Amino acid sequence: xxxxxxxxxxxxxxxxxxxxxxASGSAIGLGNIVFFSANAYKYGAGAFYLPYLVSLFLVGIPxxxxxxxxxxxxxxxxxxxxxxxxxxxxxxxxxxxxxxxSFITMYYVTILxxxxxxxxxxxxxxWRPATEVDAFAVASMPNPTGFFFAMISSWWVVGLVALVxxxxxxxxxxxxxxxxxxxxxxxxxxxxxxxVLIVRGLTLPHGEEGVFLLxxxxxxxxxxxEVWQGAMSQIFFSLSLGFGIMTAYASYLPRNADHTNNGLVxxxxxxxxxxxxxxxxxxxxxxxxxVPQASTLTMMFxxxxxxxxxxxxxxxxxxxxxxxxxxLAGLSSSISLVEALLSGLIDKFGWxxxxxxLVGGTIGFLGSVAFALPVVVDPEIAxxxxxxxxxxxxxxxxxxxHGLLIVGLVECLLIGWKLPVARLRxxxxxxxxxxxxxxxxxxxxxxxxxxxxxxxxxxxxREISDGLYGTGRPFAGAxxxxxxxxxxxxxxTILLAWRLSAARPQPAPAPAAAVEQPxx
Amino acid sequence: xxxxxxxxxxxxxxLAIAAGAPAAAVELRxxEPFPLRGEPTRVEVLDAEAGVAYELRVTYRPNSRTPRSETxxxxxxxxxxxxxxxxxxxxxxxLVAPGGAAAASLRAAVRFGGFPATGLLVMAVAGxxxxxxxxxSMWLLLGETGPRVAEQLEPPST
Numbered sequence: 001x002x003x004x005x006x007x008x009x010x011x012x013x014x015x016x017x018x019x020x021x022x023a024s025g026s027a028i029g030l031g032n033i034v035f036f037s038a039n040a041y042k043y044g045a046g047a048f049y050l051p052y053l054v055s056l057f058l059v060g061i062p063x064x065x066x067x068x069x070x071x072x073x074x075x076x077x078x079x080x081x082x083x084x085x086x087x088x089x090x091x092x093x094x095x096x097x098x099x100x101x102s103f104i105t106m107y108y109v110t111i112l113x114x115x116x117x118x119x120x121x122x123x124x125x126x127w128r129p130a131t132e133v134d135a136f137a138v139a140s141m142p143n144p145t146g147f148f149f150a151m152i153s154s155w156w157v158v159g160l161v162a163l164v165x166x167x168x169x170x171x172x173x174x175x176x177x178x179x180x181x182x183x184x185x186x187x188x189x190x191x192x193x194x195x196v197l198i199v200r201g202l203t204l205p206h207g208e209e210g211v212f213l214l215x216x217x218x219x220x221x222x223x224x225x226e227v228w229q230g231a232m233s234q235i236f237f238s239l240s241l242g243f244g245i246m247t248a249y250a251s252y253l254p255r256n257a258d259h260t261n262n263g264l265v266x267x268x269x270x271x272x273x274x275x276x277x278x279x280x281x282x283x284x285x286x287x288x289x290x291v292p293q294a295s296t297l298t299m300m301f302x303x304x305x306x307x308x309x310x311x312x313x314x315x316x317x318x319x320x321x322x323x324x325x326x327x328l329a330g331l332s333s334s335i336s337l338v339e340a341l342l343s344g345l346i347d348k349f350g351w352x353x354x355x356x357x358l359v360g361g362t363i364g365f366l367g368s369v370a371f372a373l374p375v376v377v378d379p380e381i382a383x384x385x386x387x388x389x390x391x392x393x394x395x396x397x398x399x400x401x402h403g404l405l406i407v408g409l410v411e412c413l414l415i416g417w418k419l420p421v422a423r424l425r426x427x428x429x430x431x432x433x434x435x436x437x438x439x440x441x442x443x444x445x446x447x448x449x450x451x452x453x454x455x456x457x458x459x460x461x462r463e464i465s466d467g468l469y470g471t472g473r474p475f476a477g478a479x480x481x482x483x484x485x486x487x488x489x490x491x492x493t494i495l496l497a498w499r500l501s502a503a504r505p506q507p508a509p510a511p512a513a514a515v516e517q518p519x520x
Numbered sequence: 521x522x523x524x525x526x527x528x529x530x531x532x533x534x535l536a537i538a539a540g541a542p543a544a545a546v547e548l549r550x551x552e553p554f555p556l557r558g559e560p561t562r563v564e565v566l567d568a569e570a571g572v573a574y575e576l577r578v579t580y581r582p583n584s585r586t587p588r589s590e591t592x593x594x595x596x597x598x599x600x601x602x603x604x605x606x607x608x609x610x611x612x613x614x615l616v617a618p619g620g621a622a623a624a625s626l627r628a629a630v631r632f633g634g635f636p637a638t639g640l641l642v643m644a645v646a647g648x649x650x651x652x653x654x655x656x657s658m659w660l661l662l663g664e665t666g667p668r669v670a671e672q673l674e675p676p677s678t
Contacts, residue, residue, distance in 0.1 A: 016661055
């Protein structure tokens, strides 16, 4: 079915700390800094936090440990690991998951390119009262919104996309060796920058009240099923579950690595980062009475910069700090997304890393450019303004909000019922200091799939009752674009996954060519 | 990144008001910039059009899935209203003209008033679980089990 290099030939992390930093760096991304706060506010802040904690322990940690254990047990990338369990159909599901994640990688890089653009603006023009946006019907817009729309409607963003892809290629060129070196710098810096932002947020007048808002439970609202669904979704997306990243990363660990503790430390660091990000963002929201929107992009590019602009001093410094923090967090996640796909292709076809990176990087760059297209389709900005942002919004809706959940569900069913999960638990317990209880089996077999099915059914119902996402927008061709994106995403990923899973595996290359060793 | 469309549309509406529409004549102002939950405060309506029957609405947790609204009673002359905030957190005050159009809006941050014990408890427990859990797992990972895994990581000395 597949022809991965033997475990002994496969590159491995140089240290356990390196793995922990890489896994937590992968999990900690743009979503942790801004989307957590947006989601927490959306579901009632204090009403959200307790369900979020419960979901972490009942859904996030067990599934994360299962993904890590799978990679450790098979020593192969995500599609090949699922293929070991479910044969051709399992591998197909794995490839579908990776291809779905590839769509996310492409627009994730585009968002990082916009972050770079905002970072340049943070030196001055972003903080001016307004920006002229000739491309749209509204001639001048207040900043930071005006700056953002002026930026995404200009072609220089394509250059920034090339820059971010170049950084990604540079950081994964030698596999785990270069990834490990990068995260050892990025992750501590992210924590440091976030702590600086917390101190600034908490020292704002009444900033501490924002913290009370985040953590004080609202017992009336906490009973709502929607709050629990929101919390479970947040945990699922926040921990990078369903991407195949953790399985790929764990496949570079020795077979007897402690996956329980690896999972625990990764999940705790990830949610610990969200904890402190929540302190920083909520103190800012309260101090300036800013009402957030439940969207990563609006939170990242409009809401938080609006708060920073309102600060009495240090606007440029804290603005830069915020965007550098976003860039570091985004890069540590995007390299893991790229690596997950590379490891799958290398394991399947035995290509050299250089060749895989060249092919993957070129396709990825072209995809990211599509999401950055500055062509104005909606001059009134009644919806999403440019073609690139419209495509990004639609693909994000399907790949991120539906694709990942479907992958998670298939993964749980395969591991839970086909492997079966008791075997995985025994394998994990053999080399872990903390033993997984039998309840782990039932969480993977029943509880998590039931929760995922409930969320997916609710989403499907919303598509039926509200109309297909993206249709009915007030600009020409909106409906065709909405249907086209859904078809392109669905058919593209299924057909390509079918093709990849049917392809005959090639003999593994010599270890040095497959995954270049750091000092080899 | 759900609801990007709706979020951006909302942002666009705000932009249209800020950039294109004529400056609003009516303005809302709070007597206390950061009112306290349960403590009376006053909302002033400045430059209101005489003779127009405005309505003053408060939405607690605007833009969330759990908003709560109430209508404040404007004084007979229509220039102020008494407000006792029911919930702490973010709120939005809208002065609504007959026909439903918002004549003026104001965002407010309502303070808790004192330290909410349950909030601090949840924060402490969460902090302990997350950072304590990370520290414990890290210690277990890098501590006693270290040499066994390290043997696997290091190449044979021969």
